[in-house]
Amino acid sequence: MSGNKRIMKEFADVQSNPPPGCKITLENEGDMNLWNVVMDAPSDSIYAGGHFKIAIKLPKEYPFKPPVLNFKTKLYHPNVTNDENGSMCLGMLRPDEWKPPNKIADVLKLVRTVLASPQPDDAVEQGIAEQYKNDRKAFEKTAKDWVGKYAK
Amino acid sequence: MPPTRKRKLDQTASTIHATSPPKRHQAEEFKEVEAALPATPQTLTSDKGMDSDDDFNSVASSMDLGEEMSSSVDFGAGDSDGDVEEYEDDNTGFEATAKDLANKRKAFETDFKVYSPQDIQNQQDGQVAEVANLLEQPPEATAILLRYGRWNKERLIEQYMDNQEELLEKAGLGQDIRRNPPRIETVIGFACDICCEDGQDLESFAMTCGHRFCTDCYRQYLTQKIKDEGEAARIKCPGDRCNKVIDAKSLDLLVPSDLTDRYHVLLMRTYVDDRESLKWCPAPNCVYAVECGVKKRDLLKVVPTVHCECKHAFCFGCTLADHQPCPCALVKKWLKKCADDSETANWISANTKECPKCHSTIEKNGGCNHMTCRKCKNEFCWMCMGLWSEHGTSWYNCSRFEEKSGHDARDAQAKSRQSLERYLHYYNRYANHEQSAKLDKDIFHKTEKKMTLLQSTSGMSWIEVQFLEGASQALQQCRETLKWTYAFAYYLARNNQTEIFEDNQRDLEMAVENLSEMFEKPTDQLAGLKVEMLDKTAYCQKRKVVVLDDTARKLKEGEWDLLLLTPC
Numbered sequence A: 001m002s003g004n005k006r007i008m009k010e011f012a013d014v015q016s017n018p019p020p021g022c023k024i025t026l027e028n029e030g031d032m033n034l035w036n037v038v039m040d041a042p043s044d045s046i047y048a049g050g051h052f053k054i055a056i057k058l059p060k061e062y063p064f065k066p067p068v069l070n071f072k073t074k075l076y077h078p079n080v081t082n083d084e085n086g087s088m089c090l091g092m093l094r095p096d097e098w099k100p101p102n103k104i105a106d107v108l109k110l111v112r113t114v115l116a117s118p119q120p121d122d123a124v125e126q127g128i129a130e131q132y133k134n135d136r137k138a139f140e141k142t143a144k145d146w147v148g149k150y151a152k
Numbered sequence B: 001m002p003p004t005r006k007r008k009l010d011q012t013a014s015t016i017h018a019t020s021p022p023k024r025h026q027a028e029e030f031k032e033v034e035a036a037l038p039a040t041p042q043t044l045t046s047d048k049g050m051d052s053d054d055d056f057n058s059v060a061s062s063m064d065l066g067e068e069m070s071s072s073v074d075f076g077a078g079d080s081d082g083d084v085e086e087y088e089d090d091n092t093g094f095e096a097t098a099k100d101l102a103n104k105r106k107a108f109e110t111d112f113k114v115y116s117p118q119d120i121q122n123q124q125d126g127q128v129a130e131v132a133n134l135l136e137q138p139p140e141a142t143a144i145l146l147r148y149g150r151w152n153k154e155r156l157i158e159q160y161m162d163n164q165e166e167l168l169e170k171a172g173l174g175q176d177i178r179r180n181p182p183r184i185e186t187v188i189g190f191a192c193d194i195c196c197e198d199g200q201d202l203e204s205f206a207m208t209c210g211h212r213f214c215t216d217c218y219r220q221y222l223t224q225k226i227k228d229e230g231e232a233a234r235i236k237c238p239g240d241r242c243n244k245v246i247d248a249k250s251l252d253l254l255v256p257s258d259l260t261d262r263y264h265v266l267l268m269r270t271y272v273d274d275r276e277s278l279k280w281c282p283a284p285n286c287v288y289a290v291e292c293g294v295k296k297r298d299l300l301k302v303v304p305t306v307h308c309e310c311k312h313a314f315c316f317g318c319t320l321a322d323h324q325p326c327p328c329a330l331v332k333k334w335l336k337k338c339a340d341d342s343e344t345a346n347w348i349s350a351n352t353k354e355c356p357k358c359h360s361t362i363e364k365n366g367g368c369n370h371m372t373c374r375k376c377k378n379e380f381c382w383m384c385m386g387l388w389s390e391h392g393t394s395w396y397n398c399s400r401f402e403e404k405s406g407h408d409a410r411d412a413q414a415k416s417r418q419s420l421e422r423y424l425h426y427y428n429r430y431a432n433h434e435q436s437a438k439l440d441k442d443i444f445h446k447t448e449k450k451m452t453l454l455q456s457t458s459g460m461s462w463i464e465v466q467f468l469e470g471a472s473q474a475l476q477q478c479r480e481t482l483k484w485t486y487a488f489a490y491y492l493a494r495n496n497q498t499e500i501f502e503d504n505q506r507d508l509e510m511a512v513e514n515l516s517e518m519f520e521k522p523t524d525q526l527a528g529l530k531v532e533m534l535d536k537t538a539y540c541q542k543r544k545v546v547v548l549d550d551t552a553r554k555l556k557e558g559e560w561d562l563l564l565l566t567p568c
């Protein structure tokens, strides 16, 4: 299938030229549709020092359908669901915004940007977003505590 | 003691208001009622008065009676206006006709037209052709422009005259596509950014934005948009962040042939979805659309029930099943309240209750609310648990909620209890009619089966037992109306109109219970009760018309004090 050549090429590209702060491997040898990412948080963000595991699933319709991203490392962030899914709400992954030429590397760059600068107005965790807006100190404390607890 | 029945009737009300439920009705009354029944798709065409002078719209322009259902050619001309609002002032010719017809119409009837998919297609094509002519653009581009402008023809033409380039750009047409007709090409050195294939034979396609992809990828992209995402009118170029809309000609070139039908269906859907005056019939699998001129802002003044070709009656305002006489906003509030309070209220609509006299358990198995306890022979009303003997006389006071005196409701607890009681009073009756309608239907189906058996033994013809079906349908409809009168009443503040409303409601309720009771007669007697049943059916319909007409008229004239701010 055509998807395969594309995925092979994308995977090869991220190996030779990985997006900033990312190490990408395959979950299982020979399965091109499950990627594992370890993302190092930007050093100037409150998550600095944290290594975040992200699972990427490429649907069989990829790249016509967007990839699915899940944080496997717990993270205190208004844009990431605080549950076992760890889903991040990203505009470019919405079916009506995703365009087939978009690459996983672009997605990961965006993820890292959102990680460093939360967008409380597009929050999936309202409580965390409120705290981020109204009590930044408390927010940062918990976020850092969680980095220490889960992301080292 | 409940007050004796006194009525303050104005002239109009007294003429349509029977003073007590008469035992006998003449056959002529039946005919009269039939004429007054809500319009069915077949009869509505002969009834084209407008319900409000300032709300003239495209519906009116297709007044030609009897013609519209079959004609598909004429259609575009009469209904070519994209935006009904622009047509408010220039229709003096119609006013006179409306007046002539006005006395035929009941206040609760709304003008509407039912369209087949072919009608919609023709209407769409007609508008495209007309605007294409005006703008001197090819039909493909015009269709995109119209869809982009959500079929507001006047505004679109204005914008086009104002700034053609800007409009074309925004609609995703960018340049004149006549000079650059879309075509599939092979381009040297091309590699597809989606599938990463290259090769000099690779066929590819790009719109004027220059985002080029191989035709396989383009097709797969379109397939997914059309098939999985149900998009058609505004599919964008697959290029990264490109907002250019793919025009119809490019789509024709690229959409796989097995998808063209689906694609055209979707295009048609957007035509209806984009227009405030058109709605799809919400009945499952129904393909018809209905046109109605009632606007959102009118919905506190009218309850626009429309009747689809498929027989489904629904509210054009909110697309729920017909809920006359209760306005949409109240229906929404009421349904939410019922859902929120379902725990509290559920026990009330339960199927079993105790006899108020001897406390033995009584099960309700028909729709009729006139209960007789098997054990003690006590006759009582299922809804209020009061003595049945007090119903149908001047004592009848089942439908009205008696506000307790201020003395009783002084402290907060008593007040909250009373507000719950008040809600339960209306909810009980609402739920009861809903439940009874189901039971009535069940009993009708059982009866029908027995009648069919009877037919073969007694030699009665099929026509002769059809009165049962008519009666059953009338029961269903009247209970539906009654149901909504109780939701309406919950939000109704007392004023000098409410008594008439309650009288009408009660008269309909009694008529319904009388008819419902007949279904509980032994089957072998039913044939002999045909005339009586026809009478009662007609009487029910008549009472229903009275309730609906009175509420609709006063709704329009703002004579009800609605408790819109009642906390849900």
Ligand SMILES: [Zn+2]
Pocket (backbone or CB within 6 Å): B192, B193, B194, B195, B196, B197, B213, B214, B215, B216, B217, B218
């Ligand atoms: Zn391709």
Ligand SMILES: [Zn+2]
Pocket (backbone or CB within 6 Å): B207, B209, B210, B211, B237, B238, B239, B242, B243, B244
């Ligand atoms: Zn493009």
Ligand SMILES: [Zn+2]
Pocket (backbone or CB within 6 Å): B281, B282, B283, B286, B287, B288, B308, B309, B310, B311, B312
């Ligand atoms: Zn229908």
Ligand SMILES: [Zn+2]
Pocket (backbone or CB within 6 Å): B315, B316, B317, B318, B319, B320, B323, B327, B328, B331
């Ligand atoms: Zn409605």
Ligand SMILES: [Zn+2]
Pocket (backbone or CB within 6 Å): B355, B356, B357, B358, B359, B360, B373, B374, B375, B376, B377, B378
């Ligand atoms: Zn009893």
Ligand SMILES: [Zn+2]
Pocket (backbone or CB within 6 Å): B381, B382, B383, B384, B385, B386, B391, B397, B398, B399
């Ligand atoms: Zn009663």
